[in-house]
Amino acid sequence: MSTLNRKISLVKNMLVSRPKGWQSLLYNSSMAQLKIASPLMSPVHVSIEPTNACNARCSVCETGKGDMRRKTGFLDKALYTEFLNKISDTTSTLLFYFMGEPFMHKDSYDMIRFARDKGIYVESCTNGDFVDPEGIIYSDINKLSFQIGGMDQETHEIYRIRSKLDKTIENIEKLVQLRKKYNNSSLEIEVGFIVMRHNEHQVKEFYSWAKNIGVDIANVIDPCARNMMEAYAYLPNDRKYWFYDEEAFNKGFLKPKKINNNECIWIWNSLQLTWNGDAVPCCRDTNGKHVFGNVFETSLNNVFNSEKAVKFRKQILTDQGNIDICKLCSGYGLPQINRTKSAEFTIKRDTLNLDKIPDHEKTISEAPNQK
Numbered sequence: 156m157s158t159l160n161r162k163i164s165l166v167k168n169m170l171v172s173r174p175k176g177w178q179s180l181l182y183n184s185s186m187a188q189l190k191i192a193s194p195l196m197s198p199v200h201v202s203i204e205p206t207n208a209c210n211a212r213c214s215v216c217e218t219g220k221g222d223m224r225r226k227t228g229f230l231d232k233a234l235y236t237e238f239l240n241k242i243s244d245t246t247s248t249l250l251f252y253f254m255g256e257p258f259m260h261k262d263s264y265d266m267i268r269f270a271r272d273k274g275i276y277v278e279s280c281t282n283g284d285f286v287d288p289e290g291i292i293y294s295d296i297n298k299l300s301f302q303i304g305g306m307d308q309e310t311h312e313i314y315r316i317r318s319k320l321d322k323t324i325e326n327i328e329k330l331v332q333l334r335k336k337y338n339n340s341s342l343e344i345e346v347g348f349i350v351m352r353h354n355e356h357q358v359k360e361f362y363s364w365a366k367n368i369g370v371d372i373a374n375v376i377d378p379c380a381r382n383m384m385e386a387y388a389y390l391p392n393d394r395k396y397w398f399y400d401e402e403a404f405n406k407g408f409l410k411p412k413k414i415n416n417n418e419c420i421w422i423w424n425s426l427q428l429t430w431n432g433d434a435v436p437c438c439r440d441t442n443g444k445h446v447f448g449n450v451f452e453t454s455l456n457n458v459f460n461s462e463k464a465v466k467f468r469k470q471i472l473t474d475q476g477n478i479d480i481c482k483l484c485s486g487y488g489l490p491q492i493n494r495t496k497s498a499e500f501t502i503k504r505d506t507l508n509l510d511k512i513p514d515h516e517k518t519i520s521e522a523p524n525q526k
């Protein structure tokens with residue numbers, strides 16, 4: 156199907172089924188196509204960061220390598236609840252992670268459940284070390300992705316430093332079993348394999364393992380690098396896993412194979428929030444260089460249409476090549492609208508095992524470079 160036909164069919168389907176947020180998706184996407192930066196309707200897609208702290212030390216991730224310039228902290232549950240009450244009529248999807256390990260926040264399960272009870276589709280992503288499978292079922296999250304770095308501990312921890320593969324696998328297996336028990340859970344379980352030079356020989360093994368354990372999706376993730384040193388260290392030998400242009404690489408710099416030219420429909424429809432409520436354009440702004448405003452201080456709509464947000468979108472339309480965060484990004488297209496309804500089952504909250512979450516203070520004090 157041609158791109159135009161795909162767009163027409165998407166619009167037709169939306170007009171017929173009218174899922175939550177369809178007016179906003181249609182209006183904001185049209186504004187992007189017309190190259191108009193404002194005023195926009197509230198974004199249908201919101202990402203929020205439960206915490207930017209993590210138990211692991213992945214050496215490309217800003218949190219993991221100690222290059223997180225934002226203060227480390229945890230999302231305030233009361234502010235989050237108040238915020239969700241305000242945005243639940245317009246938000247279709249909530250991505251419940253950004254930098255850091257979402258399940259280091261002891262209230263993650265409750266916060267996800269709160270969003271689910273408001274009819275929002277919720278997804279998250281985890282290293283799996285401290286996930287409580289019962290908490291996941293209780294949370295009623297729609298999709299959870301476990302990310303691993305190898306098929307044995309030695310390989311896994313070359314990149315996923317400090318993460319314990321056997322713990323992650325145990326948690327995935329328990330979750331698969333529990334999901335069978337609560338058979339009206341709508342949970343989709345994904346496993347992701349971050350493919351790098353030291354583990355590319357294990358991709359086949361990863362697929363057959365994933366097939367056997369009963370997850371829904373197995374995904375081999377092309378690796379990101381922030382600079383050439385990291386690229387030399389981690390990019391696989393097999394170029395099919397490369398997100399980067401080989402010719403540019405041979406000349407000594409990183410450039411994605413596909414790069415947007417003065418367009419990014421994603422940020423006309425989505426907003427990324429850090430744990431303290433600051434809004435940044437997207438997940439590429441890991442260190443919060445382009446803060447549009449704060450959603451705990453003013454409304455989501457005000458932030459999305461703030462002077463800084465509009466200025467940023469205008470620069471996308473005219474001078475994207477000079478935006479630092481866009482230089483290593485291919486864009487994310489259109490957010491999906493998922494129809495969803497909340498769970499009909501309940502799990503007693505006191506059965507959840509939250510004791511295994513490590514001490515937050517220890518994690519915070521070890522992260523350098525913070526403002």
Ligand SMILES: C[S@@+](CC[C@H](N)C(=O)[O-])C[C@H]1O[C@@H](n2cnc3c(N)ncnc32)[C@H](O)[C@@H]1O
Pocket residue numbers: 209213215216252253254255256257280281282301302347349376377378379380
């Ligand atoms: C910053 S992590 C936060 C969530 C969680 N802590 C985790 O690692 O799954 C967000 C995503 O980045 C992915 N990631 C981390 N390092 C990566 C790399 N070098 N290349 C590609 N993806 C990477 C993780 O697998 C995860 O999907």
Ligand code: SF4
Pocket residue numbers: 209210211212213216217218219220254255256282315
């Ligand atoms: S587990 Fe996730 S947040 Fe933690 S260091 Fe690795 S990539 Fe970063």
Ligand code: SF4
Pocket residue numbers: 415418419421422436437438439480481482484485486487
């Ligand atoms: S970094 Fe990517 S998603 Fe973010 S504004 Fe630039 S092109 Fe869009």
